[in-house]
Amino acid sequence: MNILPTERRSLIVLFGATGDLATRKLYPAMLKLYEKGNIREHFAVIGTSRHKIDDEKYREIVEKSVAKETSNKKMVSDFASHFYFVTHDVTNVSHYANLKDKSAELDKKYALGGNRVFYISMAPNFFGTVAKNLKTQHLLSENGGFNRLVIEKPFGRDFESAKQLNDELSAAFEENQIFRIDHYLGKEMIQNIEAIRFGNTIFEALWNNRYIDNIQVTLAENLGVEERAGYYDNSGALRDMVQNHIMQIVSLLAMEQPVAFKDTDIRQEKVKALRSLRVYNVAEASTNFVRGQYGGVGNSKEYRQEDGVPKDSNTETFVAGKLLFDNYRWSGTPFYIRTGKKLADKFTRVDVVFKKPLVDIFSFPQSGSTPLNANVLTIFIEPNQGFSLMVNAKNSEQGFHTEPVNLQFLEDSKRTKETPQPYERLIHDVLKGDGTNFASWPEVASAWKFVDQIRRVWDIQQPMFPNYIPGSMGPVSADELLARDHREWVYKLNK
Numbered sequence: 001m002n003i004l005p006t007e008r009r010s011l012i013v014l015f016g017a018t019g020d021l022a023t024r025k026l027y028p029a030m031l032k033l034y035e036k037g038n039i040r041e042h043f044a045v046i047g048t049s050r051h052k053i054d055d056e057k058y059r060e061i062v063e064k065s066v067a068k069e070t071s072n073k074k075m076v077s078d079f080a081s082h083f084y085f086v087t088h089d090v091t092n093v094s095h096y097a098n099l100k101d102k103s104a105e106l107d108k109k110y111a112l113g114g115n116r117v118f119y120i121s122m123a124p125n126f127f128g129t130v131a132k133n134l135k136t137q138h139l140l141s142e143n144g145g146f147n148r149l150v151i152e153k154p155f156g157r158d159f160e161s162a163k164q165l166n167d168e169l170s171a172a173f174e175e176n177q178i179f180r181i182d183h184y185l186g187k188e189m190i191q192n193i194e195a196i197r198f199g200n201t202i203f204e205a206l207w208n209n210r211y212i213d214n215i216q217v218t219l220a221e222n223l224g225v226e227e228r229a230g231y232y233d234n235s236g237a238l239r240d241m242v243q244n245h246i247m248q249i250v251s252l253l254a255m256e257q258p259v260a261f262k263d264t265d266i267r268q269e270k271v272k273a274l275r276s277l278r279v280y281n282v283a284e285a286s287t288n289f290v291r292g293q294y295g296g297v298g299n300s301k302e303y304r305q306e307d308g309v310p311k312d313s314n315t316e317t318f319v320a321g322k323l324l325f326d327n328y329r330w331s332g333t334p335f336y337i338r339t340g341k342k343l344a345d346k347f348t349r350v351d352v353v354f355k356k357p358l359v360d361i362f363s364f365p366q367s368g369s370t371p372l373n374a375n376v377l378t379i380f381i382e383p384n385q386g387f388s389l390m391v392n393a394k395n396s397e398q399g400f401h402t403e404p405v406n407l408q409f410l411e412d413s414k415r416t417k418e419t420p421q422p423y424e425r426l427i428h429d430v431l432k433g434d435g436t437n438f439a440s441w442p443e444v445a446s447a448w449k450f451v452d453q454i455r456r457v458w459d460i461q462q463p464m465f466p467n468y469i470p471g472s473m474g475p476v477s478a479d480e481l482l483a484r485d486h487r488e489w490v491y492k493l494n495k
């Protein structure tokens with residue numbers, strides 16, 4: 001079904017316009033929105049950074065960064081004609097006057113109705129400074145248009161720093177004007193979790209501790225730290241992946257049904273779920289979380305030998321953990337999570353493991369029959385998009401034996417390729433003013449409080465690193481975490 005696009009009017013002021021994220025992700029995403037008509041005549045972008053370049057040079061940068069998206073040169077140059085550059089040091093208060101004048105000029109030229117998006121695609125230490133200066137230097141429009149602030153990750157490095165940053169942002173913007181990017185929330189199949197859960201009686205009716213034995217979330221990467229070593233070594237997998245992406249996925253899986261499918265209702269349920277997540281004491285944190293760091297094999301360097309990583313680094317490149325919710329729906333049903341670098345493959349998936357039938361009437365040990373398997377709903381998030389449901393069925397051989405059969409739906413590669421990329425969806429949501437797929441402050445705060453507890457324990461315990469080999473699924477302790485509970489990971493190597 002083709003739904004006609006609604007054109008969104010706005011000025012986008014982009015801080016960090018010459019950076020990696022802007023050129024690799026943001027301009028291509030904006031081009032897609034332009035191609036589809038979500039932005040068209042009434043939009044303009046002011047790119048800023050300390051670079052001394054003019055509009056023409058900036059448009060060349062933009063055109064180059066979208067070149068591989070289309071062969072339509074005319075469209076690309078029409079698109080790029082909406083881009084303007086202002087040389088600007090965000091720490092220099094006097095520079096904001098130029099930006100203010102340019103914003104007013106473009107607002108008039110493109111009839112933007114005073115709508116403004118301020119997108120900070122810069123290192124996080126600048127987020128607070130920019131927000132404050134936007135307010136004090138009167139960059140926010142006051143003629144009835146909207147003012148929205150988009151913030152990249154990471155949002156703090158613990159609860160305290162996140163709170164301080166949030167206080168700085170809140171001094172200039174209301175919570176409903178702040179869009180904290182978690183690009184996982186822009187992924188098609190993450191958004192599909194809500195459709196699968198709340199659009200299907202067969203799942204939602206069973207979505208609780210009576211019928212679900214455990215839920216597993218895996219975000220696996222097969223690459224190492226590559227050129228991000230400097231940033232990564234200061235962060236580690238717990239801060240880089242668990243606090244944000246994994247906690248967001250878990251909250252979508254654990255939340256109650258929202259009253260309506262709208263951002264405020266969904267946020268409310270996610271926050272409630274995260275508030276009932278058990279924050280561990282020292283003993284629980286030590287038992288329920290394990291960490292790893294990759295070693296080397298063949299030409300594959302161990303983490304401590306990577307360029308920019310200290311030789312004695314104790315930064316974790318792998319995390320696995322057990323999460324427990326103390327609420328009526330989930331009490332007793334653990335959520336197991338894991339993420340890491342240099343693992344066997346690159347993929348993200350969720351496995352929902354249902355309980356086995358209480359009585360197995362097909363069990364005839366004397367005739368060698370196999371016991372029933374647990375039903376497993378797997379949500380494939382990337383690279384494949386789709387889901388599968390493992391059910392027990394009779395096999396067609398002589399006698400009566402059951403075997404697991406997979407009911408599977410995978411988007412074909414053409415549809416997967418056409419699926420809007422996260423940044424396209426998320427920028428569109430910002431222009432619409434829809435905060436559904438962004439992390440709200442109470443969610444971020446709860447996630448940090450949980451993660452800080454694990455970090456505290458790890459900071460005082462000496463790890464035995466390196467402890468897993470590249471191409472594996474992490475350290476043995478990650479398997480032991482589940483084995484202790486008489487469970488195992490659904491996705492295993494050699495299966």
Ligand code: NAP
Pocket residue numbers: 015016017018019020021022048049050051088089090091120121122123124152153154
């Ligand atoms: P980057 O490549 O280092 O770009 C930083 C930008 O900020 C450059 O345009 C730089 O230009 C500008 N800048 C630096 N200091 C400035 C100042 N004082 N005043 C004005 N402009 C200044 O960083 P990035 O990789 O694009 O990352 C941007 C943000 O996105 C970060 O928060 C990062 O954590 C987040 N992020 C990035 C990625 C990614 O794939 N790159 C993924 C997820 C999240 P000048 O030096 O010319 O001023």
